[in-house]
Amino acid sequence: MMLNMVQALNQALRQEMEKDPKVVLLGEDVGVDGGVFRVTEGLLEKFGPQRVIDTPLAESAIVGASIGMAAAGLRPVAEIQFMGFIYAAFDQVVSHAARLRNRSRGRYTAPLVIRTPYGAGVKALEHHSESTEALFCQIPGLKVVVPSTPYDAKGLLTASILDGDPVIFLEPTKLYRAGRQDVPEESYAVPLGQAKIVREGDDITIVAWGAMIPPCQKAAESVENGGVFPEILDLRTLSPWDRGAVLQSVKKTGRLLVVHEAPRTCGLGAEIAAHIAEKAIYDLKAPVGRVTGQDITVPYSKGEEYYYPGPERIIRGIKKIMES
Amino acid sequence: MIEQFDPIKGERLQILSEAGSADPKLEPTLSGGELKKIYSLMVTTRAADIKALRLQRQGRLGTFAQSLGHEACQVGSAMAVDRKDWVFPYFRDLGTFITLGLPLKNYYLLWMGSEDGNRIPDGLNIFSVTVPVATQLPQAVGFAMALRYRGESAAVVAYFGDGATSEGDFNEALNFAGVFRAPVVFICVNNQYAISTPVSKQTAARTIAQKAVAYGFSGVQVDGNDALAMYAATREALEKARSGGGPTLIEAFTYRMSDHTTSDDASRYRTKLEVEEWSKKDPIERFRAYLNGKGLWDEPFESRINQEAEDLINRAVEEAESTPPPPPEDYFVHTYKDIPSQLKDELADLQDFLKEGSR
Helix, strand or coil, X not given: CEECHHHHHHHHHHHHHHHCCCEEEEECCCCCCCCCCCCCCCHHHHHCCCCEEECCCXXXXXXXXXXXHHHCXXXXXXXXXXXXXXXXXXXXXXXXXXXXXXXXXXXXXXXXXXXXXXXXXXXXXXXXXXXXXXXXHCCCXXXXXXXXXXXXXXXXXXXXXXXXXXXXXXXXXXXXCCCCEECCCCCCCCCCCCCEEEECCCCEEEEECHHHHHHHHHHHHHHXXXXXXXXXXXXXXXXXXXXXXXXXXXXXXXXXXXXEEEECCCCHHHHHHHHHHHHHHXXXXXXXXXXXXXXXXXXXXXXXXXXXXXXXXHHHHHHHHHHC | CHHHCCHXXXXXXXXXXXCCCECCCCCCCCCHHHHHHHHHHHHHHHHHHHHHHHHHHCCCCCCCCCCCCCHHHHHHHHCXXXXXXXXXXXXXXHHHHHHHCCCHHHHHHHHCCCHHHHCCCCCCXXXXXXXXXXXXXXXXXXXXXXXXXXXXXXXXXXXXXXXXXXXXHHHHHHHHHHHHCCCEEEEEEECCEECCEEHHHCCCCCCCCCHHHHHCCEEEEEECCCHHHHHHHHHHHHHHXXXXXXXXXXXXXXXXXXXXXXXXXXXXXXXXXXXXXXXXXXXXXXXXXXXXXXXXXXXXXXXXXXXXXXXXXHHHHHHHXXXXXXXXXXXXXXXXXXXXXXXXXXXXXXXXXXXXXXX
């Protein structure tokens, strides 16, 4: 069936809720309204208010209550309306969801999913364009997942709901309705922790995720005319990330460009670059490069282009590495 | 009974007078054996607390928060908890743990610096101890919502201090609990201080109990040095919660007789006179007078329970001190359900390093 990402996510939620009564949804406007992006549309009608819970405006309690529910054996899927509002729940995520298993030495765990739309490029208000995934990648005990296609969105969300650990599930706002893809009707899981080769090539490895995948693809098409064949890896899971796949690709191509829309400093690109420096520096034919968001607050819509990496900046990044 | 005491009018539930006589209209029906058990648990709590302080001063136990003066709040309320109920403690809850049957070894081990102590044994419905103030409250509410969703007639008790009521999570949790009528009992141990900050600087409200009104459920202020009142209020609130009546806020009005923690010096911010005044309201002495009046207390009983407490404590200290520190892999395997490859690499590297060091 041809689905966009919103529909694919909705289908994953619906199917997991059908299979397992322990799966419950909670968040602001997830019920009657079906979520501000309509990801949870129709689920209240189907599963009732005990399982699709419209909550008060209280991010910390949404996550805190989810931790309690998860510890009690449910499989809560919480929605934080925008990533820019997740900081009110940061303490619950970092101090508790991530630590409960270790704190209790395995007696209590928090297998919950926190879904949240993230990312710039949609001309939104302030706080609606955040991409602060690295904050969560730094925290032991959390998993961080970002899909870039409807197929992966469904499979990764299914895997996240089934996973035994807390998952921060970042949904690229820009790709919610960017296109349709043939998505299988039946339920399936895309394993967490595995990158995907989006495009094979021999000359340079591009590592990216989420909303950066389409501009990377455009950039690759463009440089291929000049005889440069990039290999694009969609990381899909940012923590724990697929070190093996990145290493293997870099050993083949000898060049690495990391692309992310988050600010550059202490972004996940820094960790990927450092890992390659530790494990494969002698395989490199050129210095590692990064094309990222700037180290500035995400601008309002009029300044977005200064911040947001598009195909042209990525092409420039590729050329710089190829020419060095 | 809870409804009879309006916190906004400054009414407080008290069953035992300071001299130890019970209000016959309010006195709960407890057998002689149960009353003696409450007393014995309070005595054990105080002895275990004093022992922990001694161990800390000798460098055998780390920083911890003493429970001195809180015996009635903790033991009285925990006596009302059923085995099927769940308890979300805070970090000053020794008497609660002892009453619920947590091995004392766990308590000592925890403050000696081992996560093993926070591994609550199977079958005991106690959540692991955590430090960030008030953060357990939304979790307790979610847990309570899950119990109801699964159709269990059990409730959750969440403990916290007066300082916690200033935190955002207190507001979010009580508001959630009210909106969803969650089966949860909030027990605020108002011991007058959050480290150095007096309760008058936490809130301009006359009582903490009255805050419940704004969330749409009942709140009651209870004499926290009165074990009978704590028992009766908690029992009623739990019965209400289990039968679908929603949450209750209980404010246990008491006093922290100790420093905040072993790293604190309370003489910097409160007077000796104030402490002396409160020491006259000692919860254990009050309960002893009550038992004595009922003919349930005598010297041989007193020395027997003290001896039993001492034996229990010595055994627990011995067990805790002879427990080896957790091996390095314990810290790695409990981070995720399945250990990711980079954690395996880090563990292997740590183990190599440790081997190199021992050569």
